[in-house]
Amino acid sequence: MNFRNLSLLAASCLIFAQAAAADMIVLKSGEKINGTVIREDGKNYVVEVKLGTIRDEKLIPRDDVSYIDKQKADEKAFVELEGLLPTPELLSKEAYEARTAKLEGFVKAYPESRKVRVVKEMLDVLGEEHAVVAAGGIKFGEEMVSADDYESNAYEYDVRIAEKKIKDSVARRDLLGALRKFSEYDVKFGQSESNQGMAALILQVLKAYRHSLDENLASLERRIEKRQSGLASMSSEDRSNTELALKEQMEKLEKRYMEEKAAGQKWITPDAFHKQSMDEALRHVTAEISRIEGRQAGESLEIPLAEIYRIARSKLVDGTEAEKKKVLDEAKANRLTEFYLQKLRICAGLDEN
Numbered sequence: 248m249n250f251r252n253l254s255l256l257a258a259s260c261l262i263f264a265q266a267a268a269a270d271m272i273v274l275k276s277g278e279k280i281n282g283t284v285i286r287e288d289g290k291n292y293v294v295e296v297k298l299g300t301i302r303d304e305k306l307i308p309r310d311d312v313s314y315i316d317k318q319k320a321d322e323k324a325f326v327e328l329e330g331l332l333p334t335p336e337l338l339s340k341e342a343y344e345a346r347t348a349k350l351e352g353f354v355k356a357y358p359e360s361r362k363v364r365v366v367k368e369m370l371d372v373l374g375e376e377h378a379v380v381a382a383g384g385i386k387f388g389e390e391m392v393s394a395d396d397y398e399s400n401a402y403e404y405d406v407r408i409a410e411k412k413i414k415d416s417v418a419r420r421d422l423l424g425a426l427r428k429f430s431e432y433d434v435k436f437g438q439s440e441s442n443q444g445m446a447a448l449i450l451q452v453l454k455a456y457r458h459s460l461d462e463n464l465a466s467l468e469r470r471i472e473k474r475q476s477g478l479a480s481m482s483s484e485d486r487s488n489t490e491l492a493l494k495e496q497m498e499k500l501e502k503r504y505m506e507e508k509a510a511g512q513k514w515i516t517p518d519a520f521h522k523q524s525m526d527e528a529l530r531h532v533t534a535e536i537s538r539i540e541g542r543q544a545g546e547s548l549e550i551p552l553a554e555i556y557r558i559a560r561s562k563l564v565d566g567t568e569a570e571k572k573k574v575l576d577e578a579k580a581n582r583l584t585e586f587y588l589q590k591l592r593i594c595a596g597l598d599e600n
Contacts, residue, residue, distance in 0.1 A: 270294075271316035272307060280307065283323070284315060321360035324353055332369050334376060336386050337408065343377040398594075399560055402587055403553035406436055410445055417448065422456045425449070426535075427514050435586050436552070446539050453539075457532045463519045464529070470520070500524070555581045556591070563595040571595040 272280040272294060282294035282305065291306040292315075331346045350370050354363055376391060383394030387408060397404055409432045416425035429449045436442060474493075478486050500521045507515050508527075517528040559578045563571055575595065579588055592598045 273313045273316070274307075274311050275313045276311070280305075284317070321353075321357040321362060324357065325360070325362045325366075328353060328366065328369070332372060333389075334373070334386065336388055338376075338380065338386060340377065340381050343373060343380060347373050347377065400553070400557055401590060402436075402556035402583075406553060409436065413445065414448070417452060422452050422459070423514060423516065425452050426456065430513055435584060446542070450536065450539055453532050453536050457529065457536070460517065460525050460529045460532065463517075464522070464525050467520070467522060467525075497521070552581070552583055552587075555583055556587050559583075559591055560594055563591060568597070571597060 270282060270284050272282060272284070272292070274280070280294065280296070282296040285293045285295050285304070287293070287309070288306070290309050292309060292312065294305045294307055296303055296305050328349060331349065334343070334346070347370065350366050350373070353360075353366050354370075357363065376386060379391045379393060380386065384397055385392050385404070387404060392404065409428065413425050413428045413432060416422075416428055426449070429445065429452075432445065433442070478489060481489060497520070500518050503516060504521060504524045504527075513531060515524050515527045515531070517524040519525075555578055559574050562574045566574070575588065575591055575597070578591060583591075589598070
C-alpha cells in the first residue's frame, strides 16, 4: 500500500470538498454567505447554513442579494463523500462495501463530473483494503494486515487492539467503558507482558472513578433536597408533570439496574440519583483496586505470551498428532489463556468441539 499516495488522495478530496462546500450568496453589501439555497419564500431566499455539524435555515431578503454562485449537483454530492477516506482502523467488510456503494453511486449518477477521476482513485484504495479484510485480514492504524499475518500473530495484534480501545476510552473520559473493556482484556489475555502497564493505567481510572462515586454519594441527599425545593417553587401543573417525568426516569433506572444485575454485569451503570447503583459500583471499584494492587505486588507479568502463541502456531503447521499435543501442552503450561489455546487446537486440527 502506498500511503504517500493515499495521503495525497485524501488531501485532494479535502481540497475539492472545501472548494465546493456550498452555494455562495453574495450580498449587495459585499458580505458572502456559504449555504445551500433550498427555496424561495416570498421576498426571501431560504438558505441552509452549516456550522460544524449543526444545520440551520436562514432567511435572506432577495433585495439584499447581488448574485448567487450556485453549486453544481455533482459538487454537492461529492461533499458527502469527503469522509470516506482515509478509512478508520478495524473497519468491517460490510462497512467497506457500504462505502464502495456510495462511490459507485456517484460515478453512475455523474459520469461526466470532473470529480469522477478522484472518486475512481478512492474506489481503487477501498478495493485494495476491502480485499484484505474480506480475506480475514484487518486494518490496524495505517497498516493493512493480511489474514496469514494476523492469524500467525493473533495474540499480539489482539492485545494491541484491546489496549488501544481501553486507552481511547480513557482519553474520552469514559471511565466505565474503560473498566468494562479492561475486564474483558484481563480475562482474554491474562498475564500478557504488557498487562502490568495496563493494570497501572486502570488503577488510575479506578481511583478517579471511586472519587466521582464518593462525591455523588456524599452529595446525593443535598441534591435531592435541592430538587424537591425546585419542585415546590413550580406551579401545580408544572410540578405534577415534572414529578411524573422523574418517577418514570427512576423506574427506568431501576429496571436497567435490575437487568444488569440479573445478567451478571460486573460493572453496573451508576446514576447520580440512584443510590443502589452507585453503592454497587463502589463495591466493585474497591474490590478491583485491592485485586490489582495485590497482583502487582505478588506476581511477575513479564511473560511473552504473544511470542509463545506465535512459536506454537508455527510448530503446528507440520508434525504428528503427538507432537502437536506436546506443543499445546507446553503453551498451556506457559499460561496461554483458553481463548488462544482453542485457536491453536483449531489450527492443529485437534478441536475438541
